[in-house]
Structures are given as structure tokens and as C-alpha cells.
Amino acid sequence: MSAETPIAPHDAVAASVADEQRKKDRLELVIAILLGIVSIGIAYASFQAALYDSRMAAAYQRGTALSTEAESLYLEGNQTYVQDAELWNQLLQLSIEAEGSDPVAAANAQTTSDVLAFQAVSEELAVAIEWADTQNTADPETYYSPLDSEDYLAALFGGYEETRAQADAAVVEGDEANDLSDRLMLYTVLMSISLFLLGIAAVVRQYRVQLLLVISGSAIFAISAILTAMVPFIGL
Numbered sequence: 001m002s003a004e005t006p007i008a009p010h011d012a013v014a015a016s017v018a019d020e021q022r023k024k025d026r027l028e029l030v031i032a033i034l035l036g037i038v039s040i041g042i043a044y045a046s047f048q049a050a051l052y053d054s055r056m057a058a059a060y061q062r063g064t065a066l067s068t069e070a071e072s073l074y075l076e077g078n079q080t081y082v083q084d085a086e087l088w089n090q091l092l093q094l095s096i097e098a099e100g101s102d103p104v105a106a107a108n109a110q111t112t113s114d115v116l117a118f119q120a121v122s123e124e125l126a127v128a129i130e131w132a133d134t135q136n137t138a139d140p141e142t143y144y145s146p147l148d149s150e151d152y153l154a155a156l157f158g159g160y161e162e163t164r165a166q167a168d169a170a171v172v173e174g175d176e177a178n179d180l181s182d183r184l185m186l187y188t189v190l191m192s193i194s195l196f197l198l199g200i201a202a203v204v205r206q207y208r209v210q211l212l213l214v215i216s217g218s219a220i221f222a223i224s225a226i227l228t229a230m231v232p233f234i235g236l
Contacts, residue, residue, distance in 0.1 A: 024207055031202050031214060038195045040220050041228065045188045051234045052181035059174030066167035070160050077156035085147055091116060127150035144233050180231055187231075191223035193217075 094116070097109035121129070128146035135144035146152060197217035201210045 009210060020207065024210070027207065027214065028202065029208055031198055031210070034214065034218060034221070035195065035198050035202070038191055038217075041221065041225055042188055042191045042195065045184050045191060045224075045228050048231065048234060049181045049184035051189065051236070052177045052184065055234065056174045056177035056181060059170050059177060063167045063170030063174060066163055066170060067200075070163040070167055073160040073163055074157065077160055080122075080156055081147070084122070087120055087125070088129075088145070088147060092119075124152050124155040130203065184228065184231055187224040187228045190220055194221035194224065 091113055094113040095108045098106050098113060098178065100106050100109070117126075125146060128149035128151065131149050131151070132144045132146040135142075194217040197213045197220070201213035201217065202209050
């Protein structure tokens, strides 16, 4: 029975050093790969944040333009409403005069009323007057004004309401894009911290410190990468 050949102390030390060096080489390779991945993640998050900023600016600009258009439509509708109100009051006055005891004055009032109705009453107001006459006939105890007709008001202010809704929707879209852009910028900062830690790990000589920095940087990057992936992708 032969005895085992003893390992020389210097051989054991050399083997341990070689094993330690192999672990450091593998870790440095992992660090190099992680540095590349984190750099790509930062570039992606920054690019997406820039695209969301562009979408935000476009949405706010569209919202401002639509809001201006809505205000213009409202002023136009309100001007028409005021003119129709004055016209309706004039027609009411003429209708009262047309029922007076003086036949000449009554005839003149009726003629004036007919001319005004033909020349100045719009189609929307004419429909509203018919609606008011029908309502007043059906319910004599309540006075219905054509200016209160929902169809008439929708004809005057419907464009304003629709455009205003579009303006509000554009602003909401801009707010959402701004929020997503801010979130991506935060994730970019987290990835930059991860990149910083990995950069330090690449120059540190102590293996345990390297490993701790790699684990910390990888954990931060993993969290920020997951959060970035949860933000909807936006293309060019």
C-alpha cells in the first residue's frame, strides 16, 4: 500500500491564488457585460423619455389651439344668442302691437313682424319658435321661450362643447405623457447609479467588495429595468 504524495505548501498556495484569479476574471467579465447592458438600458429609457416629452409638447400645443378655437366658437354662439334674444323681444313687441285696436298700427306691426321673421330669423331660431309655440299651446300655464330650446342651444354651442372636450382630452394626454416622461427620467437616474456602482466594481481589487458592488448595482438595475418595461413603448 503506497502512501499518497503530499502536496507542497507552495503548490497549495499557488492553486488557491490561481482559483482566486479565475473567479476575479469571471467576475470582471460579468461586470463588463453588465456595464454594456446597463448602458443600453439607460439609452433606451432616455430615448423613450425624449419621445414622451415630444408627445407631451404636441398634446399641449394641440390643447391650446383647440381651447382657443372653442372660446372663439363660444363667443360666436353667444353673440348670435344675444342678437336672437333682442330679435325675439322685438317680435314679441310687434305681436302685441299687431293685436291692438288701431287697425293701421296693427297692420304695420304685422307687416314689420313678417319682414323681420323672413329676413332676420335663422333656421335654428325658427325651429325653436315653432317648438315654443307647441309647448305653450300644450301647457298654457307655463311660458316657454324659444331661447330655452335644447336643440337651439345645441346648434349655437354644440361646436363649442365638442371642441372644448377635445381640448380637455388633449391636455389630459399631455399630462399623461409628462408623467410617463418623468418616471422614465427617474428610472434613468437609477440606472445611472447602477452604472456608477458597476464602474467602481471594475476598478476595485478586492473580490468581496467587487461582488458586493456587482450585486447592489445589478439589483438596482433590475428594479429600474422592470419599471421601465412597464411604461408603454412609444415609437417614432
